[in-house]
Amino acid sequence: MPTHRPQSPPSDPLPSVSSPDDMMRDRERAEDLVLAARDERSLPALRRRVAEALRLDPDCIIAHLLLAEVADGPAEALAHARDAVAAGERALAEAIADGDTHLWYQPVGRSWLQARAVLAEILWQRGDRQQAIAEGHAILERNPGDNQGMRYILLEWLMQAGSVAEIDALLAAFDDASAAWQFAEALHRFRSQGPGPVAEKALRAAVAGNRHVVPMLSGKVRMPAELPDTYALGGEDEAALYVHAAFAGWLSAGDAIGWAADVVRTVAPKRPAKGKGKGKDGRG
Numbered sequence: 001m002p003t004h005r006p007q008s009p010p011s012d013p014l015p016s017v018s019s020p021d022d023m024m025r026d027r028e029r030a031e032d033l034v035l036a037a038r039d040e041r042s043l044p045a046l047r048r049r050v051a052e053a054l055r056l057d058p059d060c061i062i063a064h065l066l067l068a069e070v071a072d073g074p075a076e077a078l079a080h081a082r083d084a085v086a087a088g089e090r091a092l093a094e095a096i097a098d099g100d101t102h103l104w105y106q107p108v109g110r111s112w113l114q115a116r117a118v119l120a121e122i123l124w125q126r127g128d129r130q131q132a133i134a135e136g137h138a139i140l141e142r143n144p145g146d147n148q149g150m151r152y153i154l155l156e157w158l159m160q161a162g163s164v165a166e167i168d169a170l171l172a173a174f175d176d177a178s179a180a181w182q183f184a185e186a187l188h189r190f191r192s193q194g195p196g197p198v199a200e201k202a203l204r205a206a207v208a209g210n211r212h213v214v215p216m217l218s219g220k221v222r223m224p225a226e227l228p229d230t231y232a233l234g235g236e237d238e239a240a241l242y243v244h245a246a247f248a249g250w251l252s253a254g255d256a257i258g259w260a261a262d263v264v265r266t267v268a269p270k271r272p273a274k275g276k277g278k279g280k281d282g283r284g
Contacts, residue, residue, distance in 0.1 A: 031053070101144055
């Protein structure tokens with residue numbers, strides 16, 4: 001009798017594994033598609049481009065961020081922002097586990113930190129203030145040099161919803177000569193300790209850095225019709241940008257603006273009386 005050998009069951013095909021070079025190419029193509037999507041004139045076309053990008057690289061952070069940007073409402077924006085953060089966490093798992101604080105200098109790390117900032121902003125806008133503040137602190141822990149300027153946003157949030165101790169700690173963490181930082185500290189000292197020597201010292205330091213802020217705050221000097229695009233430390237443009245952003249906080253702090261104007265009057269340099277000026281040799 002003929003013998004029949006038992007047939008072995010058909011083996012499943014081995015799953016294809018992308019090489020690192022293939023994965024890099026897919027990542028770059030996905031990013032190019034997202035950049036191209038921004039040029040689309042219709043939302044459906046934009047979404048199609050982004051969907052194609054995510055098929056190539058499901059962890060394309062900037063694709064998720066673009067979907068958050070064009071989302072239909074806060075809930076959808078929040079979901080896409082969380083997807084962007086999660087994608088970054090998967091891509092950076094080893095660096096995050098190692099506590100790397102130089103992620104800003106890596107393309108994926110930078111996108112992840114930007115995604116966390118977007119998430120924090122959405123949380124704040126939705127009224128989830130403590131979650132937003134926690135996210136802001138976490139961003140600064142991962143990027144202590146604060147290339148993003150997150151400290152300014154976090155300080156503003158803490159001034160509205162944080163504790164005195166939290167504000168003190170954040171102010172102490174950065175040596176910052178900007179008007180935004182110096183005048184925020186003066187306002188914080190006024191609110192937490194009253195118009196005493198501590199607050200006055202902080203205000204005098206702030207005024208030494210930019211003498212234009214208090215006149216704009218008090219209305220003595222008019223704000224420009226249009227806000228500047230750039231500024232220099234100590235200049236009127238910096239003062240205008242700060243007053244535009246911080247006026248409500250000063251206005252809500254009792255007589256803070258009047259107090260600041262009074263202090264400035266006492267520190268303003270006195271002009272020499274007419275006929276009493278110094279000669280070329282420096283003598284009166």
